[in-house]
Amino acid sequence: MTPPTSSLRTFGQPHSYPGKLIIVEGIDGSGKSTQLLLLQKWLESQGHNVFFTEWNSSDLVKETTKKGKKSKSLTPTTFSLLHATDFASRLYHSILPPLKAGMIVLADRYAYTAFARDAVRGVSRSWVRKLYSFSIQPDLAFYFKVPIDTAIARLLGGTRGQFKYYEAGMDMGISQDVTESFRVFQSRILSEYDKIVDEYGLTVMDATREIEEQQDDMRAVVTKALEHYKPKRGGYGKRTAVFWRRFGVSKPE
Numbered sequence: 001m002t003p004p005t006s007s008l009r010t011f012g013q014p015h016s017y018p019g020k021l022i023i024v025e026g027i028d029g030s031g032k033s034t035q036l037l038l039l040q041k042w043l044e045s046q047g048h049n050v051f052f053t054e055w056n057s058s059d060l061v062k063e064t065t066k067k068g069k070k071s072k073s074l075t076p077t078t079f080s081l082l083h084a085t086d087f088a089s090r091l092y093h094s095i096l097p098p099l100k101a102g103m104i105v106l107a108d109r110y111a112y113t114a115f116a117r118d119a120v121r122g123v124s125r126s127w128v129r130k131l132y133s134f135s136i137q138p139d140l141a142f143y144f145k146v147p148i149d150t151a152i153a154r155l156l157g158g159t160r161g162q163f164k165y166y167e168a169g170m171d172m173g174i175s176q177d178v179t180e181s182f183r184v185f186q187s188r189i190l191s192e193y194d195k196i197v198d199e200y201g202l203t204v205m206d207a208t209r210e211i212e213e214q215q216d217d218m219r220a221v222v223t224k225a226l227e228h229y230k231p232k233r234g235g236y237g238k239r240t241a242v243f244w245r246r247f248g249v250s251k252p253e
């Protein structure tokens with residue numbers, strides 16, 4: 001694991017909310033969701049109020065993205081802007097309210113995903129970084145580093161089946177073979193992530209290891225990051241409930 005140093009670039013605003021924002025990054029099949037879910041269960045077992053949000057999941061743009069993907073009509077720029085809209089919507093409706101209420105927010109992918117994928121699709125790196133400047137800096141950002149072949153083996157061995165058109169980068173005309181296209185596209189994303197890790201000082205996890213080993217490390221890093229965090233325990237307090245109502249967000253189960 002590489003600890004962040006002070007000479008790193010930042011993007012977005014540093015936040016001073018009472019909550020904590022923890023995010024995970026990595027290529028498809030690196031094991032992000034597996035680790036974040038385990039972390040969520042553990043944090044909840046410790047009595048923390050946790051809110052989970054994932055990339056590309058806002059109701060606002062879901063239908064448009066689906067339509068664009070189905071008709072294969074997304075260009076690198078429209079794709080990038082749709083993801084940024086999704087992100088903005090979730091930031092204001094799903095990330096900031098719980099942070100203001102003192103909760104721990106877990107995000108499965110963050111703006112770094114856009115930095116990596118959009119750059120590979122040929123979108124200007126500085127343009128994407130400026131696009132996300134409304135964002136806030138996470139308190140902790142994990143990067144799950146894994147070789148491409150390990151990721152492919154995991155995905156094909158799991159319940160995923162065949163890769164999807166855009167996840168395999170088929171829009172880039174790399175190869176007619178979907179697995180080959182996935183390999184080339186995701187390899188390019190891997191090299192882009194390598195630069196992003198150095199640029200922003202993400203905490204690198206060796207994602208080739210056993211699930212439990214990685215989880216132990218992740219919990220140790222999170223425990224340290226939460227050292228000065230004043231948790232709000234015991235369900236949703238009055239203040240938290242007011243936040244959910246004010247932002248029109250359903251209270252998580």
Ligand SMILES: Nc1ncnc2c1ncn2[C@@H]1O[C@H](COP(=O)(O)OP(=O)(O)OP(=O)(O)O)[C@@H](O)[C@H]1O
Nearest residue numbers: 027028029030031032033034154155158209210211
């Ligand atoms: N350390 C590990 N060792 C072996 N298999 C793993 C490990 N971590 C996760 N897996 C398996 O690999 C597959 C992909 O894991 P997961 O869904 O967590 O990846 P992901 O990074 O979230 O992928 P995506 O970006 O596509 O959502 C799953 O079937 C999961 O059970």
Ligand SMILES: [Mg+2]
Nearest residue numbers: 032033034108
């Ligand atoms: Mg996932």
